[in-house]
Amino acid sequence: MSDDKPQQGPKIEIQEVYKIFGPDPDAAMQRVKQGVGKDELLDESGHTIGLRDISLDIQQGETFVVMGLSGSGKSTLIRHINRLIEPTSGRILVDGDDVLQMNEQELLDLRRHQMSMVFQRFALLPHKTVLDNTAYGLELAGVDQDEAHERARKQIDLVGLSGVENQFPKQLSGGMQQRVGLARALATDADILLMDEAFSALDPLIRTDMQDQLLDLQHNLHKTIVFITHDLDEALKLGDHIAILKDGELRQFGGPEEILLHPADDYVTSFVQDVNRGRVVTVGSICTGMPTLGLGEATRDAARRALEGGRDDAVYVLDGDGRPAGVITAAVLEAATGDDWLRDRSNLAECPSTGHRTVIEQMLPMVDSNDVPVAVVDAEGRFVGAVSRHTAIGALAKSPEELRAEAEAERGSSAGPAAGDRNQATA
Numbered sequence: 001m002s003d004d005k006p007q008q009g010p011k012i013e014i015q016e017v018y019k020i021f022g023p024d025p026d027a028a029m030q031r032v033k034q035g036v037g038k039d040e041l042l043d044e045s046g047h048t049i050g051l052r053d054i055s056l057d058i059q060q061g062e063t064f065v066v067m068g069l070s071g072s073g074k075s076t077l078i079r080h081i082n083r084l085i086e087p088t089s090g091r092i093l094v095d096g097d098d099v100l101q102m103n104e105q106e107l108l109d110l111r112r113h114q115m116s117m118v119f120q121r122f123a124l125l126p127h128k129t130v131l132d133n134t135a136y137g138l139e140l141a142g143v144d145q146d147e148a149h150e151r152a153r154k155q156i157d158l159v160g161l162s163g164v165e166n167q168f169p170k171q172l173s174g175g176m177q178q179r180v181g182l183a184r185a186l187a188t189d190a191d192i193l194l195m196d197e198a199f200s201a202l203d204p205l206i207r208t209d210m211q212d213q214l215l216d217l218q219h220n221l222h223k224t225i226v227f228i229t230h231d232l233d234e235a236l237k238l239g240d241h242i243a244i245l246k247d248g249e250l251r252q253f254g255g256p257e258e259i260l261l262h263p264a265d266d267y268v269t270s271f272v273q274d275v276n277r278g279r280v281v282t283v284g285s286i287c288t289g290m291p292t293l294g295l296g297e298a299t300r301d302a303a304r305r306a307l308e309g310g311r312d313d314a315v316y317v318l319d320g321d322g323r324p325a326g327v328i329t330a331a332v333l334e335a336a337t338g339d340d341w342l343r344d345r346s347n348l349a350e351c352p353s354t355g356h357r358t359v360i361e362q363m364l365p366m367v368d369s370n371d372v373p374v375a376v377v378d379a380e381g382r383f384v385g386a387v388s389r390h391t392a393i394g395a396l397a398k399s400p401e402e403l404r405a406e407a408e409a410e411r412g413s414s415a416g417p418a419a420g421d422r423n424q425a426t427a
Helices: 025-033 038-045 074-081 104-114 130-140 145-158 174-187 204-221 232-238 256-261 266-272 300-309 330-335 360-368 389-397 400-412
Strands: 010-021 048-059 063-067 089-094 115-118 192-196 224-229 241-246 249-254 292-294 315-318 324-328 353-355 374-377 383-387
Touching (some): 010 025, 010 224, 038 048, 048 074, 048 224, 048 241, 048 249, 063 232, 074 089, 074 192, 074 224, 104 115, 115 174, 130 145, 174 204, 224 232, 241 266, 249 266, 315 383, 353 360
Parallel strands (some): 063 224, 192 224
Antiparallel strands (some): 315 324, 374 383
């Protein structure tokens, strides 16, 4: 997943999009808006619900994954973004411009200059070399051949294919062919990459390699990527945000950790039940508050009160910048001979700490080897909470059903989202 970057507003806005397939979709829309189900609509009128009331914001520079099983509507959705498919109702905005209001030339310019698409089947031209395939989109856009080849060579190098520029697709492995497809998409320097099941046809090892390649490229390029997949592991690995579709409906939207820790319904629960949460969930999402004292405030009485009020027999002492300076435990307090003794960080117990982006699996050895909870710090090293052995194991051991029940209880005890809040599941 891409690094945290300042957001500049939605790059792509999908607003209340419906797609009905059939001879009279406008008439069928009335039944759909009345709540008729997919099977019922098909039986009574022969129409199929492709998408039902989808609203999503996709931010500049993020990898946004849309996932679901066959027939969920995910490929239909991505083809609405560049208007390969026309919606029955709704709006699609790119950089604030309504794609549905574009004329033929404006739409052609959008597809050639602002968006590139990478398909599951590599769609390479068999009679053209790697170099020519990569430069093909540029030449269609009117770029001089020499310049197109120069730009294509840079992208070929970027995806690790230097040396095969003059080979033909049939001479390449499946993974290499997909790299050519990716290089061709990157060559136009489009802001948006639409990737429809791009790695699904690859062998597992090659697929993993391509996922890693995409992560490396995204770390440097910060494209806005809309990635379609039916594989949750792939979605969790690549996605900054994930939208899960079923029968054309949005069942849940959120970050990978949110979906794993708080599945919205039984359908999402069935997806996440076999996922190793320890490889995805970060300690920043499970850390809890701990008693803390400033380094200058660490008196015996203050430490004693904090220890009595805490749950883990430890008090974190923070320096003037909010960074952990050490830990006061019962043993430290017993050894203290005066208030000044506690204010010297060299007399405090060692403070184990880890970054908030560390996944649980990586920090378990640290939790096991320390008697006090592990401090969790932000990118600047400031204390944000701590993770105990009990907390870490609990996050891994609880079933998705238990996590969902906890999330529902939390939602029931707090105010709901503001009216019109975007990116909420429709279920």
